[in-house]
Every structure is written in C-alpha cells, then in structure tokens.
Amino acid sequence: MGYDPLKESLFNTQLLIKRKTLSDGTVLEEFSFDDPDVEKDLKRLDAYEKQQATKNLQFPKHSVREPVDRRQNGYSSVTLSELVEKYTAERISRKAWTENTKTENVSAFAKLVSIVGDRSIDAITREDATRLLTLLQKMPSKRGGTLSANVINKKIGMLSSLYIYAIDNHLTEYNPFKSLQITVDDRPEDAQDAYTLDELRALFNPGYFKIDRARPSRFWIPILMALTGCRPGELAQLEVDDIFDIDGISCLHINDLMQRKSRNAIRTIPISVELTRLGFLRFVDQRRQELESDKKLKDKRLFRELSPNRPKKAGAVSSWWNETHHKHCQVVRTSLITRGRVTKKRHVSLYSLRHFVQTKFRAEGIAETISAEIVGHDKGETTGYKTYAKGGQLKPLVEAIKVLDYEDALANVPVWP
Known part of the structure; x- marks a missing residue:
C-alpha cells in the first residue's frame, strides 16, 4: 500500500x-x-x-x-x-x-x-x-x-x-453507536457545585479581586455571573448596544446574533441595584464614549481584550479564575466530601457562580419559569414566560434578582471608577 x-x-x-x-x-x-x-x-x-x-x-x-x-x-x-x-x-x-x-x-x-x-x-x-x-x-x-x-x-x-x-439520507441502515453510552450515576447538577459563602468571600476579597482597567473582563464577568446567572461565554459577547432601558429598567440582552447554548438562551435580564452600585452602567457608558470619540473603532464589545476567534469566548477569564485566582485565594477546586457512608467528589470553578444563582433561586422558592427566564433554561410551555419585552413583564424578574443576597461577600468589592 x-x-x-x-x-x-x-x-x-x-x-x-x-x-x-x-x-x-x-x-x-x-x-x-x-x-x-x-x-x-x-x-x-x-x-x-x-x-x-x-x-x-x-x-x-x-x-x-x-x-x-x-x-x-x-x-x-x-x-x-x-x-x-x-x-x-x-x-x-x-x-x-x-x-x-x-x-x-x-x-x-x-x-x-x-x-x-x-x-x-x-x-x-x-x-x-x-x-x-x-x-x-x-x-x-x-x-x-x-x-x-x-x-x-x-x-x-x-x-x-x-x-x-x-x-x-438512505446511505446506510445500521447505527453501530446506538445506545452505546455508559451509565452516569451522578445527577446533572452534581457535575459542578455551587460555591459556599465562605469561598465567595475569599474569591471576592479585594486583596486579590481587583480592578484591572486593561482587562475589565476579569472584574466584570465573575460579578455579572454572580448577579445575573449568565453563562461566561454569553457575557463575553456583550456589546454596548446590548445594554439598554425598558420603561426605566436597565437591562442586558442575550440576543440571537451571539453564539449561544440554545434558543432558550435568548433573553432580557434586569440589571440589579447591586450591579448599578458597583458601577456597571458607568463602565458601559465609558465604552460607549470610546466608540463615539474614535470612529475607527469598530469593535463594539464590552470586553474587547478577549479574542473573538477563541472557541470558548470567555476562555481567558475562566483559565485565570480557575487556576491563578483560585490558587491566590486558597480555594480548593476539587475535593472529596464524606457524609456518613457516602463520599462525593466536589468540583468548583467559574461556572459555580451560575450554579450559586440557580441554587439560591430554588432555596428562595422562585418559580421555575422565572428562574429559567433569567438563567436561560427551557421555559416550558407557558407562553407568558417565553419572552419579556415590557417593563410590566420584567417586574417578576426584578423581584427574583433581589434574592441574590451574598451577605458580605460582595460588600468590599471595589467600585468601578
């Protein structure tokens, strides 16, 4: 041959x-x-x-x-x-x-x-x-x-x-890979765990979690995940035009032009009082002004330092957070937890901020349709929850986001100048 x-x-x-x-x-x-x-x-x-x-x-x-x-x-x-x-x-x-x-x-x-x-x-x-x-x-x-x-x-x-x-397409009649998957004992939500409040206090400790004007994605993507439940890849693709007001309510929009996990990911999320306090809207306005003052600047993304060609849009932030930041804050990513006779592997990462939001919504009794609308899951068959476009319809989401209480974990995070 x-x-x-x-x-x-x-x-x-x-x-x-x-x-x-x-x-x-x-x-x-x-x-x-x-x-x-x-x-x-x-x-x-x-x-x-x-x-x-x-x-x-x-x-x-x-x-x-x-x-x-x-x-x-x-x-x-x-x-x-x-x-x-x-x-x-x-x-x-x-x-x-x-x-x-x-x-x-x-x-x-x-x-x-x-x-x-x-x-x-x-x-x-x-x-x-x-x-x-x-x-x-x-x-x-x-x-x-x-x-x-x-x-x-x-x-x-x-x-x-x-x-x-x-x-x-009538090219063959047999699928040798049909039903070949192996059994998974863990439930899907056990694949990654939510952070504890003590871990969040360490990760958002101002001694380590600081403002980096050259790499604002390292500051804002973790905070946005903690206060919206968004996926990191969705946030990495936000443009200045994706932040706007609806009947006086400031919102961010995950749209159909982005690379996204599914159709359910398209949604509008109210910006919380805490996000406003930390200066997120001020940061967006600064980005808007940069575009207006420099007509040659075509990149409208909020986080222009991230490579648009990377398969995982927030990969650079995830790598920094999961490896460098975890190490500095002495937060263990993978450990074994024993309860009685059961030993379980516990794994935390940047994605655990999203899991914290979902866990908090469940603990506070937020309706599943409302929670799904915020985090971008399947919203079920209730037409009223398929999409939110007006201020009155956004009110349930505004109230739900208020339960994202991190006690003192975010209290000392620096405010964007």
Whole structure:
C-alpha cells in the first residue's frame, strides 16, 4: 500500500500496526496499542488527532482496505471520511454548529477514522464502536485521571448523530453507536457545585479581586455571573448596544446574533441595584464614549481584550479564575466530601457562580419559569414566560434578582471608577 502520510505519522509516534495478507492478496492493516504502556500511546494518538482536526477535514485515506470490493459485499460505497464531509457541510449550511461545536465533532470523527480506518460506513461494526468506547475510557483527562462519563457519552453521541444522518439520507441502515453510552450515576447538577459563602468571600476579597482597567473582563464577568446567572461565554459577547432601558429598567440582552447554548438562551435580564452600585452602567457608558470619540473603532464589545476567534469566548477569564485566582485565594477546586457512608467528589470553578444563582433561586422558592427566564433554561410551555419585552413583564424578574443576597461577600468589592 505504500507509505501515506497517515502511516508515516503513526510510525513516528511508535504506534503498533498489525498487518495481514489475505488469500486474494488484499493487505489489511489496523492500529493497536501496547497494553503495558496504553496511556502513553493514547496521549500520542490524541495529539495526532488534534493535529488532524485542524486540517479542514482532510481525514486519513486508505488506512484500512476491505478484503473484497465493497459493492460485492453489499456495503455502501460511502466511506467514513466522505460521510463526515457530507454531514459537516450540511450542519454548517444550516448554521446548526458553532465553530466550537464543529471543532469538537471533527475531533471525535478523527478519532474514529484514525482507529478503525477510512472504510465503508457499513463496514464499521458494533465491535469497532465498542473498541473506540474502551479507548475513550482509558484516555487521560487534562485534569488528571481519565475522561468523565459525560465527556465520553458526548463523543459517542456525536458519532451516533453522524450515523443517524446517514440513515436519514438512505446511505446506510445500521447505527453501530446506538445506545452505546455508559451509565452516569451522578445527577446533572452534581457535575459542578455551587460555591459556599465562605469561598465567595475569599474569591471576592479585594486583596486579590481587583480592578484591572486593561482587562475589565476579569472584574466584570465573575460579578455579572454572580448577579445575573449568565453563562461566561454569553457575557463575553456583550456589546454596548446590548445594554439598554425598558420603561426605566436597565437591562442586558442575550440576543440571537451571539453564539449561544440554545434558543432558550435568548433573553432580557434586569440589571440589579447591586450591579448599578458597583458601577456597571458607568463602565458601559465609558465604552460607549470610546466608540463615539474614535470612529475607527469598530469593535463594539464590552470586553474587547478577549479574542473573538477563541472557541470558548470567555476562555481567558475562566483559565485565570480557575487556576491563578483560585490558587491566590486558597480555594480548593476539587475535593472529596464524606457524609456518613457516602463520599462525593466536589468540583468548583467559574461556572459555580451560575450554579450559586440557580441554587439560591430554588432555596428562595422562585418559580421555575422565572428562574429559567433569567438563567436561560427551557421555559416550558407557558407562553407568558417565553419572552419579556415590557417593563410590566420584567417586574417578576426584578423581584427574583433581589434574592441574590451574598451577605458580605460582595460588600468590599471595589467600585468601578
């Protein structure tokens, strides 16, 4: 078969290749792993796949050949790489994927192609799918240990969606990844925990939490999350025009032009008295004045220091908060909590500010429809809560936000000058 770029790269990473010649002269090759050193090989494979995922869907070709002509075997003539190209083009044309979602899916598809080869989509068996699942369960996580069940299920779900597309378009009849996800014992809300008030006092201690005029996102995104429950990526995309008054009530708007988690994320949130006290509206006015005074300035975002091309829009703030700021404030991110005979893993991060808001709303008895409208969850079927556009309709949200009482945790936070 010669040495194509894929094989050369795999030889360079010292992955094993099993080779077998059939009676008809066809050569079969597949990748396998040295079991005693599987973690090292998995790291090499992951690094290779990430490199492949950046090459505009140029997936490896002919890494495995079928022993007989696909059509003689009744196989589809569509290969995995061809299916991926069709599926990706369809999702992009329908604007169903953000850049971040595209990158995640491409990486998952590259893993499959790299491991089982670029074969007919009908030639991928349940055994192949299970093999990939096993490798994902052994793959190291960036945080240490192995990938979580939720991450693994997400990757398998992407591959299942690929085959669902193929079935819907009459390219195949079988989905080898159907119902392959592993069981997750933890409830979704247990994936990350809310901060305690003591942790918030430490994280918002003015000795460490200071105003940085060059990087206002580090100051405002954590505060906005604590007082609105917004996602960090939503706040990172706010523009000056997304802050406005409705019947005398100052609001911020998460709109349909942003990259967002779902349609439910589009919403209008009243700005609390506490946010006003800390100088958020003054900061917005300063940004507005900068735009008016410099006509060449086209970037209307509140946080222009953040890269607009980064897949995770608030990634720079999350990294600083989760690593540097946590360390300075001596707040432990991951710990084990034992209650009686039950030991639970507790994990906190920037996202825990959003979880604190949701926990507070539940504790204070705020109606689920109101809470969902503020944090951007599914609002149910009640039409009156689908959207808020007038001051009178905003009043329930204004009252709900008042329960976000942090006692003295935010009392000493510096006020924006």
